[in-house]
Amino acid sequence: MSRKKTAFAAALAGAAMAVVPVAAQAANPIVVGITSEIGTIPGKAIANGATLAAEQINAAGGIDGRPIKLVIEDDHLSTTDAIRSFQRMVRQDHAVAIIGTFVSEVALALEPWAARLHEPYLITGAAANELSEYVHKDFKAHQYIFHAYMPAAYLARAVCDASKATLVDQFHMKTAVVMSEDAAWTKPLDAGYDECLPKIGLKVLDNIRFAPNTSDFTPIYQKIEQLKPNVIIAGWAHVGVQPTVQWAQQKVPVALAGINAQAGSDVFWKATNGATEGVITGSTAAPGVAITPKTLPFTDAYVKKFGYSPAYSAYSTYDAVYALADALKRAKSTKPLPIVHALEQTNMVGTQGHIAFQGAKSKFAHALKYGPDYVTGVALQWQAGQQKCIWPLKLANAKAKFPGFVPVPKS
Template sequence: MLKTTASGVVGLSLAGCIETVGSVVGSADIDPVTIGVLAPDPDSNSTGQSIVEGAEIARDQLNDDDGIDGRAVELAIGDTNGSPPEARRQYQRLVLEEGADVTIGVATSEVLSHLMDDIAEQEIPHLTVGSATTAASRMVSDQYEEYKYHFRVGPINDVNLAETQIDFLDEMGPELDWDSVAILVEDYDWTERLWEVYQNQLGDTAVDVAMQKRYEPATDDFSDIYDEVERTGADAAIIAAAHTGTQAVMDWGPAERPFAFNGIHVPMQLSSYYGRVDGACRYATGYAFATPTTEITEKTLPFVDEYQRRNDGSAPVYTGYISFDAVKLFAKAVEEAETSDSDELVSELEDISVTGTTGTIEFHDSSHEHAHDVIYGEDNVHPLFFQWQENDDGTGVQQTIWPEEHKTADYAEPDWF
């Protein structure tokens, strides 16, 4: 099971655990609120660790402020190992054995799709904090009564992810002198709708598409792919990568490829990534929900500060922000509804509006094609694009370059151009 210390360091034990502070908040006669947390390999995976740590920070803040409606808050943590069968086993344990009142987490499309029937069967709210697949929201839309217990606090769904990238290219492409781009997308489930949207909408942007490639999941050498990009004369490679991202960076910067690097690149969101790749990501630009330097809302930087305090200066990846927001959002829903009844909480969540670390969180209603997904837009949750730049002391920093209202620095062209 997973055990976490007061410092937030995660260690591995046998089967799962409950973290409780019932002796601090509430009475021994009042049952605590149990939040089940599903995270992949949180002892070693930055996505999973951020899920757990974000939930822990939210739990501690709630318990310092009388819990949820006067009840202590405890976390029951399940390590999914990133495996659909193991995720299902852990989900059932959290709900049936640990008595979770709600579950949060899940980082991949494959795992979430595998869990949707269990979520429907148990009729307990689940708040997704990592998977982008619209397969889940389409199930809510098509079979509402069965799947209405699923809500996506974040990230924005795969269609909106693609739209964010397209919005960036349409607005910033001409400014950066990117007349043409090469689209490179790893062939995993999470990119299926992303790829479809690119096919349908990129032609309407201010940039030309010189090349489009959905490359093999096992790709560990981008030399041939980048040679092809060079032959097209593309000004930038636009990548979508979670599993293959680091090798894509290592074959770009150190090789001084003559095109810019941009896209939805999950590993690059990690605040310690610059050091991990020895600066190979310098000048690369990428998508993020937030960065340690950007105040999305008044809650963003205080959360980052607390996360860094607990983690030796390391900031969260996107799942940490969303996990924190999910726990706080659930707490508000319970207090507003004055009940933990699942059906009443579903109604409360459908109408909720909460300022989180990533923006104003509201959900599409049941009639929307992406029912119960967080709403994407300037007035709600709107991701940003940042660039890895280098400070005078040689350390890397994520500087926001778009949108304008969150900009912290101008785009810097690679010095080998």
């Protein structure tokens, strides 16, 4: 090659190098990592909720012209797998933020890595109080973490508020047995139940914790039946099918309420062959109930795309992706600290309510704000194969009713 040609080629190459990054930058996707347990109902809902939000945001022009690209990884309920995929998504995929997991144990294992790698991390289904207490404990180091779901203390409060308005005020129930799976999220949940249930007029007769791998719940139900409570207040997320089916098959004469997280999806109806009829569960939202103007369009789009209704974690993840997109637009940066500071300023209407995060001084720093003006969740009940909202009363589209084998106290 002659010297002239070489110079021309070098000039072309230089020009190309100068131009290509600008062109690539325009179409360069913003990578967001999703870590979840794809084989489970709440885990699949996280992946689905994120997918739907990303598609809608991209269809509306992305984030200042840049599309969101999701990297969805299955952690198989394993903290080791979750940590490996978290590191890979940060270092290889250059994810600007990571969203997900409904398992508190997994989220607790990921939090130190989010802090060490300075990676914004939004937890969207796990509920242990420790998740946001960890942020509060050393805010400067742990500020990258957001608990974009309600801590267990708030879940307990929501269950008590719903139980007061329905079970106590409408059905005059007076006694309860707390029955929770043995997991990180249920310790603060049970503590919350023990504190607030007596205050609303439900005396706690016993608090039963069982291993998540329990296969036969007959002995537990026999024990509960002997105590003759009006209602079982559950704390279930890892389990759900077997205790629900045995409750129905054995016609345990006690109402079943509290949190039965898997019952938030209509997949659960099929998995239990309809045994979930009459079960009450706390959830983030319910199909057909317009908590905000965004709730129904989301559920409709979700059902249209996936063919079944969203579980609780789909709502929180969908909102988290929109909150992140909003923060990225305001931050005008993909660097961690500007994203964190923009997320802290989140003030948007989501599918579950008004979305805003608590400040550093709160015990639950960077957790969702709880209350009628923010997010409270709903109580839904399965009635004739449909999820009906029974609380908050202003949103309720049905009144609670129980299967024939559950006696309702007389006033």
